[in-house]
Amino acid sequence: MIRTQKVRIYPNSHMTKILDDLCDYRRYCWNMGLETWNDMYDLHTIEPTNSCPNTYVVRNEMVRNKYDWQYKLSARTLQLAIDDLGKAWKNFFDKSQPDWGKPRFKSKKIPRQGFKTDRAKIISGKLRLDKPCDVKNWYDIRISKNSDLTGELKVVSVYRENGKYWASLPFEVDLKSKAKCGRSTAVDLNVGHINYTDGIVNTLPKKLGILYERIKIYQKGLARKRFLNGKIATKSNNYKAMRIKLQRDYGRVFNIQHDIIQKFTTKLVTTYDKVVIENLSVKDMKMTHVASKGLHRSMFGYFRQNLMYKCNWYDKELILADKTYPSTQRCSKCGYIKRGEDRITLGGNSSHGTRHNEYVCYKCGFVLDRDENAVLNLLALI
Structure with missing residues (x-):
């Protein structure tokens, strides 16, 4: 390896x-x-x-x-x-x-x-x-x-x-495979957090929100200086000082996000033998600039990349659910799949009055958190 x-x-x-x-x-x-x-x-x-x-x-x-x-x-x-x-x-x-x-x-x-x-x-x-x-x-x-x-x-x-x-x-290097524990888990990726069988991992903690707000201020300041002074602005000491601050905060964001992903993926390959994740098409999920920003900050691609090579390192099995698998729309209890007007959208379901994070089965009446229901559906693929 x-x-x-x-x-x-x-x-x-x-x-x-x-x-x-x-x-x-x-x-x-x-x-x-x-x-x-x-x-x-x-x-x-x-x-x-x-x-x-x-x-x-x-x-x-x-x-x-x-x-x-x-x-x-x-x-x-x-x-x-x-x-x-x-x-x-x-x-x-x-x-x-x-x-x-x-x-x-x-x-x-x-x-x-x-x-x-x-x-x-x-x-x-x-x-x-x-x-x-x-x-x-x-x-x-x-x-x-x-x-x-x-x-x-x-x-x-x-x-x-x-x-x-x-x-x-x-x-x-020569890597030794991790000891087998006979456990399996499923991971459901969401904007801001990751759900799996043992809990939730917050990928956008409060300290990241503070840094992103500060980054927004620095970016506006640099854009304003360039708009008023053009190319001359980039040569001023104030511009250079603000750019250094912006680079510093971007570096902090990078370190925090990568540290979270690295630790979580290492925990998965150490604790479980089989891991199921969704084979997401991130480009198709970028419907608006707001959604694109949240997807970019949640680092779906980086998570999958890390998990794949660590599973290869330690001889663990990674299962990719098909893109068309309805993990969010399927009832984990009876198997009913919501279609048409019954589907759950980003805003929930206005026809039935359900919220975004609620899953209510209209066939058996099963009620569960939407993300937890998706984890159970993914776990059923093992």
Whole structure:
């Protein structure tokens, strides 16, 4: 298994310049490779006698046309950038991908910039990157904490975000499966909370609401400054100070939300052998901008992603209910499914006078909380 640990790194002034150059070089390689790939692909479309571009052909073309200044930077940056570009082009021909589309050029205005290398090492608790030829000054980079993972280090991703530098350290490790306990559970995802057989997990606690209100104030302030002063506003000290505060609060929100999801998914794979969740189509659920904001903050996709790889790690079974399975409309006692005017909507059911969080079976009279009823229906799939 591949386990990845994210750490913050603290390069000195010399290595900071090196990392910035590598981030720019990665973006340059991607854009030049994409331009080359587009030209080859258009030529192949016009004249089918020309071979269709692939990773090997584009990489050789890029290496053949390298400039002198490129030899002072890591060659693996170019190789891995073109490899990722090849994967992006492969996904372009698969419309089942969630973010299907043609690869796009990278912008230097994106706040997150990074590069990859497969020749990094951990030496004496520090990160050592591969040194290019004819480079004398090269230093190991201090990391925020010693990695508690041991094994073969794979492709390391180093990136810069908001003036800070981070590294993702993937290790190939041997994982032991968790002890079997013979228990099963079902998880019903909702905006703001998650229901399962043993209770409720609040995914939007009060402290997150406070941070979101503060973020709204900062965003309005920055928008007002840009509206009044245009591009000049972004150069003022007040604008920069407010932007730093906004980035700080976004970072806090990120840490709180990911901590909740990580702890809950770990609890699920530790306590249960089988877990049932809904195979939700989040894009189809975004009916309004208000609903989209709530779905984005509830992190349905991130929860599923974490649960899937942890179940694979610890040899636990994850069952995905079909998208058309009526877990909300079905009575968990008699099996009656509400249809037509009897269906429960976001506002409840006005015809029968029921609320959004109430489930009342019109056949057997069974009354239960809507989310608890959905959990029981999902649990019946085991």
